[in-house]
Amino acid sequence: LVKQFEGEGKDSGSWLGIPDDEFATVKKLITKEEVRVVTLAKLRLRQDMILWDIGAGSGSISIEADHLLPNGKIFAVERNPECRDFIKQNLQKFHTRNVNLVEGDAPACLDDLPDPDRVFIGGSGGHLWDILTIADKRLPADGRIVLNAITLDTLTAANEFFANAGYEVEVTTINVARTRPLTAYKMFEAYNPVYILAAVKQ
Amino acid sequence: LVKQFEGEGKDSGSWLGIPDDEFATVKKLITKEEVRVVTLAKLRLRQDMILWDIGAGSGSISIEADHLLPNGKIFAVERNPECRDFIKQNLQKFHTRNVNLVEGDAPACLDDLPDPDRVFIGGSGGHLWDILTIADKRLPADGRIVLNAITLDTLTAANEFFANAGYEVEVTTINVARTRPLTAYKMFEAYNPVYILAAVKQ
C-alpha cells in the first residue's frame, strides 16, 4: 500500500519555514512551525537519505524535509484516513518530489519500506514500544531516531527504550510563545512545550 | 571591502542542523542550534534571494543559509577582526558557495552591497536604529527583516522602529533547555531566552 503519491514536480525553490496555516490540517494538532524546524535540524538530514515519518499527521514534517532531501526518499506513514486526505492535499500544494504516502498501521506497514537512515516519530497510536523496536532493527549504526513527545508518559517510555537499547540520547525542550501580528496589543501566546528526543544508534 | 571569500564549492549535500560546537567561535556567543534554525525559518528564504547577515559573529547563520539559497547571495557583515577570522575558518570548513564576507562597520559598509530581499540582524554594535533605517530604505515591499534580541532594550527599540515604520511584526520567544548526552544523569540546562522579531515591510 505504498503509494507513489507525488506533487507536480515544480520546485518553488529551496526554502524553509512554512507557516502553520499553510497546511490543510486539524488546527490544534499540527507541529508548530518553530518545533518543526528544530525537529528537522535534530534529524541531521543529508541529501540522499531515506526518512520514515511515522504518524505523519498533516505531512508537515515530510513536506518541509522534501527540500532537504533532494536525492532522498521520504515515507509518510499515517493510519488515519482523514489525516491522509490532508496529507494528499498538502503534498499537491507544496509540489513535493520525494514524499511517498504510506497507508497503514505502524509498525506492521513498515515491512514494505526500505531501511531508513532517519526515523521521525510524531505519533505512535499506542504502539510506541513496537515501533521503536522495529525502527531500531532496521536502522544502521549512526542512524538517528527523533521523537516529539508532548506527554510525560511518551517522554518516559521513549527515554527508557533508548537507554535499554544503548542509544546516545539528547532531550531538548522547546517553549515557544508568539505575539499575534494583527492585534493592536502584542500579547504573547504560549504553545505547549514539546520534548524532542534525538537518539543515535551506537 | 566586500571580499569574494568562498569555500571550495564541494557541496556536502543539502542539510540543516549544524551542532554549535562545529563552528570556530567564542563559545558563549554563538546563536544556539535551535534558535538558529528558527531564525532561518522566520527569514522565509527563497532560493535566489539576497540576504544581509549583519553582525555575523561566527557566520553560523550565513553558513546554514547557504544551502537554502543555492542561487542567491549572502553578505556576512562583521566589524570585529577576531570574529572575521572565525568566519573565514567556518566558511572554508563548510564549503559555502554563496557567502561573501564584508569587513566594516554597519551601516556605513552596507552602501557597497546590492539591495537585500532579507536582512538578519544578529548584532548592531550600538547602531541599531541607523542600521534599521538603512535596511528599511533598501528593502523592497514584502521584504523581511529578522532580528534576534537578547536584551529588553533591543527588543523595545526594534519594536518601536518597526511600529513607526509601519511593518507587520511578529515576536517569537524561544526558551530551550537541553540534556547533555554524556552524563549519567540527564540534567536539563537552559539557554537564555531569545526574542526573534520578524518584520515585513508593507
Added chain:
Amino acid sequence: LVKQFEGEGKDSGSWLGIPDDEFATVKKLITKEEVRVVTLAKLRLRQDMILWDIGAGSGSISIEADHLLPNGKIFAVERNPECRDFIKQNLQKFHTRNVNLVEGDAPACLDDLPDPDRVFIGGSGGHLWDILTIADKRLPADGRIVLNAITLDTLTAANEFFANAGYEVEVTTINVARTRPLTAYKMFEAYNPVYILAAVKQ
C-alpha cells in the same frame, strides 16, 4: 467609595497556594497560581504594610496577600462591576481580614487611599502611565511597585516609565506548564508567559 468589605474574620490558618479554581472569576483571566505566588514574593511584603492592588480582577492577589499582611491594609481597586462581584464572593469565602474593596477608576480613586508601601498593578484599563505617575508620587523611597505584563506593549511602557523615574528594575519572565492530574496521559499544558516587573524607588 472605599468600602470596609471584610470576610468573617475566621482565619483558616496561615497558608499559601490557593488553586485557581477556588476563586470565583472569569476563568481565563485569573493570575495563575504559580505566577501569583511569584508576584507576592516580588512584592517583598512585611506584616504591617499598606498594599494597593490596582486592577484587582477576582481579588486573588489581595486574598493571598492577606495572610502575609496580618497587621497591614490591602486596597483592592477594581472598576468593573462584574469583577467586583467576584471579589466580594471571594473575600467572603476566604475570610480575609485586611482587604478593602475600592470601587472606581484608577488613578482618580487612589486619592482616597492612604499612601502605599507596595503597589501591585494587575490591570490599568488603558491608564498605565497615569497610574504609575500617581503611584510614584505617593510611594516612599524604597517603596516597591510590581506589575504583571502579558503584552509587549505594557512591558515596554512600564519599563520606559521606570527608567525615566530612576527606579531600579528587575524583570522576571515566567513560563509555566502543568500536567492535568486527571487524564490517563500527563500532557503538559503551557500558560502564556508573564513578565513580572519589580521596581524599587530610589
Added chain:
Amino acid sequence: LVKQFEGEGKDSGSWLGIPDDEFATVKKLITKEEVRVVTLAKLRLRQDMILWDIGAGSGSISIEADHLLPNGKIFAVERNPECRDFIKQNLQKFHTRNVNLVEGDAPACLDDLPDPDRVFIGGSGGHLWDILTIADKRLPADGRIVLNAITLDTLTAANEFFANAGYEVEVTTINVARTRPLTAYKMFEAYNPVYILAAVKQ
C-alpha cells in the same frame, strides 16, 4: 540526632520572597527564589502542620516555610556537614522559630521524626525510592509530597513511584529568566528548568 536548633525568636514579620543571595549557600545549588515560592505554594501548608524538608541544602525552603507554619514543626534533614553549617547560619540570620535541623542520612534518620503532613524532597542522595517508600508509609491520606526534579531521571523515577503508589500527581515545569538590575542593558538570564511534582496520597 534531632537538634532543637532554633533562631532567636524575634519575628521580623510575616513575609515571603527572600532573595537568593540572602542565604549562606553554595551559590549554584540554591533553589531559586521563584521556584522556592512555587514549591511552597504546591505544599499547601496550613499553620499547624508538620513538614519534612529532606535534602534541605541551605535550608531555604524550611526558612521560608517557617512563617507559613506558625504553630507547626519543620524538620530540615541534611547529611552533608558543609550544608548543615550553612543551614545553622541561615536559621540564626532569619530567626526561625519552628525549624529543627536533623543530622543524618535519609531515609534512616526519618525514624526519629514525628509523622509528617507534608514532605518536601529537594535532594535524595541517591536514595529516592527508599525515601519515597518511607515517606509514603508515614504520610496520612490527603498528605502531600512535593519533589523538585532537575534531571529527567528523577522526574521519571518519582513519577513511576507515585503512579505505582496510587497518588494523584500534578507536574509543573517552571522556566524562569531574569534581567540583572545593575547592568546598563537588561539581558535575560535563564535558570535551568525545574519540574515540581506535587503528589497527594489517596
